[in-house]
Amino acid sequence: MFIVSIPALQRNTRILRDVKEAAGCHLVLALKGFSCWKSFPYIREDLDGCCASGLWEARLAHEEFGKHVITYSTAYRAGEIAELLEFCHHLDFNSLNQWMSAREQIMAHPRYISGEVQCGLRINPQHSTGETALYDPCVAGSRLGITADQLIDADLTGLSGLHFHTLCEQNSDDLESTMAAVDEKFGHLLRLPQFRYLNMGGGHWITKPFYDRERLIRVVKEAQERWGVEVWLEPGEAVAIHTGVLRATVLDVFASAGHQLVILDVSATAHMPDVMEMPYRPDVFLVNGATQEQQPAVVMAGETYELADIAGEKSFTYRIGGPTCLAGDVTGDFSFSRPLVVGDTLVFDDMAHYTMVKTTMFNGVPHPAIALQQENGELQVLREFTYEDFRNRLS
Ligand SMILES: Cc1ncc(COP(=O)(O)O)c(C=O)c1O
Numbered sequence: 533m534f535i536v537s538i539p540a541l542q543r544n545t546r547i548l549r550d551v552k553e554a555a556g557c558h559l560v561l562a563l564k565g566f567s568c569w570k571s572f573p574y575i576r577e578d579l580d581g582c583c584a585s586g587l588w589e590a591r592l593a594h595e596e597f598g599k600h601v602i603t604y605s606t607a608y609r610a611g612e613i614a615e616l617l618e619f620c621h622h623l624d625f626n627s628l629n630q631w632m633s634a635r636e637q638i639m640a641h642p643r644y645i646s647g648e649v650q651c652g653l654r655i656n657p658q659h660s661t662g663e664t665a666l667y668d669p670c671v672a673g674s675r676l677g678i679t680a681d682q683l684i685d686a687d688l689t690g691l692s693g694l695h696f697h698t699l700c701e702q703n704s705d706d707l708e709s710t711m712a713a714v715d716e717k718f719g720h721l722l723r724l725p726q727f728r729y730l731n732m733g734g735g736h737w738i739t740k741p742f743y744d745r746e747r748l749i750r751v752v753k754e755a756q757e758r759w760g761v762e763v764w765l766e767p768g769e770a771v772a773i774h775t776g777v778l779r780a781t782v783l784d785v786f787a788s789a790g791h792q793l794v795i796l797d798v799s800a801t802a803h804m805p806d807v808m809e810m811p812y813r814p815d816v817f818l819v820n821g822a823t824q825e826q827q828p829a830v831v832m833a834g835e836t837y838e839l840a841d842i843a844g845e846k847s848f849t850y851r852i853g854g855p856t857c858l859a860g861d862v863t864g865d866f867s868f869s870r871p872l873v874v875g876d877t878l879v880f881d882d883m884a885h886y887t888m889v890k891t892t893m894f895n896g897v898p899h900p901a902i903a904l905q906q907e908n909g910e911l912q913v914l915r916e917f918t919y920e921d922f923r924n925r926l927s
Pocket of ligand 1: 565583697699700735767768
């Protein structure tokens with residue numbers, strides 16, 4: 533079971549609220565990182581709205597969160613723009629192609645004419661600050677964002693914002709160096725009166741204790757003063773970090789080829805894909821093991837928790853795996869101070885952000901339909917997935 537703690541969420545959103553108020557900017561929740569919408573009433577007051585990766589997340593933002601809806605999609609599908617124009621406030625585009633093909637339709641829409649919806653371009657400042665290529669939108673050949681050379685002599689009619697997202701779990705020194713790159717490559721555009729907003733994306737680890745919030749506030753204020761733009765921040769992880777756990781039950785324990793193996797009722801590949809994609813080693817707690825001071829993000833009355841160590845550090849080491857057929861469905865080797873037995877509960881810490889959304893429909897990307905092909909070549913569509921399928925899997 534995934535469990536999300538409301539007080540832990542609110543601890544984060546109150547920090548985020550203080551930061552945005554001090555900086556005088558706007559801050560929204562990135563649904564791609566956390567979209568358990570039944571929790572929205574508890575955090576809505578602290579945040580300015582949501583950012584969405586496409587139509588389904590945008591609908592969820594509009595219907596379940598309210599307030600400001602920002603949509604940026606790597607590519608909009610045919611017909612989506614018409615629906616998004618009915619309720620979005622910012623529509624950001626990943627390529628000039630995409631913008632130019634939608635521009636006429638957008639500029640004729642009453643909400644665009646009245647200023648309720650504004651449009652922007654995602655830019656790529658080509659300034660890498662992260663260490664993992666998988667999370668770096670500035671790698672050579674990146675498909676995310678428009679580079680400065682593509683904008684030379686481009687027709688920018690109808691645009692009023694720029695948007696960049698280049699950070700991932702980073703501190704504000706990396707934001708500051710990114711801002712220098714944005715200034716160098718795109719400052720001449722931001723100085724134009726037509727540009728009214730700058731979206732600094734997500735990846736800001738604002739709610740971590742070591743995060744330098746004063747620097748963030750200064751960098752945001754400088755951007756607002758230098759270019760006269762509104763600044764928007766759209767963190768996902770910083771909203772939901774240290775707020776949730778995934779609880780698992782031990783189904784089997786046995787020895788094979790010198791290893792002690794544990795099979796759980798949850799899987800790395802099916803339920804914690806970042807453990808394998810990133811890859812990373814989550815903190816794992818044994819319920820009612822040896823008592824320790826450290827605790828997972830969600831604690832239950834009457835339980836004690838023992839944080840597992842690396843292999844060999846404590847007396848009993850196990851390779852912990854899931855119930856799927858994938859040979860590599862393994863979360864890692866962990867050691868405990870007592871033997872594990874069938875029925876034990878293990879708690880994977882910090883599983884609210886990204887893990888929950890990746891287990892459902894990541895980014896709200898519609899699930900492909902499923903069809904059978906008959907002998908005569910005809911397709912029989914068995915199942916098409918709808919917005920309601922997406923929404924209902926999240927809460
Ligand atoms: C465009 C955009 N905005 C915001 C975010 C949220 O980032 P984070 O959860 O790291 O704060 C992402 C994450 O990939 C993103 O791609």
